[in-house]
Amino acid sequence: MSKGGTAMAGDVLVEVDGQRLRLSNLDKVLYPADGFTKGEVINYYSRVAPVLLPHFVDRPVTFRRYPDGVDKMGFFEKNASRHAPDWVRTVTIDTPGSTTGAESLDFAILRDLASMVWAANLAGLELHIPQWTVGPRGGRQHPDRLVFDLDPGAPATIVECCEVALRLREVLAEDGLTAVAKTSGSKGMQLYAAVTTSSETRTSDYAKTLAERLEKELPKLVVSRMAKNLRPRKVFIDWSQNNPNKTTVAPYSLRARPRPTVSTPLTWDEVAACRSADDLVFTADDVLDRVADHGDLFAPLLAGKAPKIPR
Template identity: 80%
Template sequence: MADDVMVAVEGRRIKLSNLDKVFYPGADFTKGEVINYYSRIAPALLPHLAERPMTFRRFPDGVTKAGFFEKNASRHAPSWVRTVTIETPGSSTGAESLDFAVLGDLASLVWAANLAGLELHVPQWTIGARGAARRPDRLVFDLDPGEPATIVECCEVALRLREVLADDGLTAVAKTSGSKGMQLYAAVTTTSAEQTSDYAKRLAEQLEAELPRLVVSRMAKDLRRHKVFIDWSQNNPNKTTIAPYSLRARPAPTVSTPVTWDEVAACRSVDDLTFIADEVLDRVDDHGDLFEVLLTKGPRLPRG
């Protein structure tokens, strides 16, 4: 195993460890390659992490070993990593508040990757200058296929959902989950923390009524076989979704990858929309950030 290496990143000194450790044995993809990927994808990724409290899913022994979610960053973070204290009533840890990291710069992102924070999960809201949660600025629909359905069926649902959102004046963008499903997002302006959940639930129920053989809006497992579950509940302010361009803890270093609507329409197999780290870097070179529209203020969310 390689010795520790001290590096300077934007003026910050970071000790990187175990760079030769294989994190994805199926692809012989090492911790050093994880850090390299996050360093290179940072220009596209960081704007989508800015001002959003981070929940890590860490895999110190690689993806073949059990990982764990971590929200409380204060015990690991150097003083230059920004943290924000957020109330967490009902937390599984029993803590009334936790100190979340906010990854706003390359040095902080490299620090997180060195902690084996393979997966980066963020909420659909940002924090203000003093750490208070703002109202949601993103709407999300998490499309989860029930076997034997796959991302192919998710694409069919996504195309119809895009049309419904467009009718309401919202511009949808899509990404793979990096696992088996996909997500649709739209930038929105809201008046309450509950507004996105209420709106998303209404649309999910609308599509279930319209496409009953393909769509389900309820979470019960016995309803989901052969169908695509539109998980509208991910808009709950207490929940997070995988960030665009984040790695996933799968056998290969797959990435939650923004895709074009032409790619969604053309999808005929799982392989059509499965991308690993090196491919995503090439895609950003070719397409730029397909999620850039989310970085501008969205229209007001329609009321029910």
């Protein structure tokens, strides 16, 4: 990323992969507890882009934006057409039942470093993506990812999530599926597996079946139903994140927490060794070091033809 001249006070013109962008308010603190600035957000996303971008190929992005910092009210934004320069790919996706009342919205596809820097400059701290991709003409494909969102009900923590994750990994392996794990960047974690399916609802149905199986197997630890009164001291396996109309926070995305924590891919040894809620908390700087050491721990999701979900 090469720097150009200054356009106005606080604005900097840069060239990223041949595209010119105006970056603004780089010194603005977006994470007051850590003094982490907008410039540091842009720097993080620029440096993590080599491992992040492959997971965004052909996936429409929902941004969670915090232009005034994480201690102020943020907002979700799906419609990118108001902000996107013409070199950012957008796709029109049907959104029936949208809270905006719109029948369709124009979503951004972050396919290169320039697009990622553009998004970071909007203070799009959190990046959320679906478990499906769009085709060359923008049509929605069948799901190619299976996800389980593990949400601990206090006083349970990510420690209990790890216990559930290890068992869930075993069950998925029995069905020929390879699981990878990441922190949510908040209090829980997620498991993913690459899959092939010819149905929009198959991943959701399968995930629900496994969640209910683990609830029966581990009734003191697992709950598969969303009712809040059932969740204290247990791990809720949220299988509904496989609904094609839902998104999940992307790997390597920042979170809007007091500190610049990241939804961080994990090794299974780390999952097995977790003994404290603090063991698996990673900030932007930590993640850049981890990528240097481990590469992309989510790379298995990108490797070749994925197995079919068993019947």
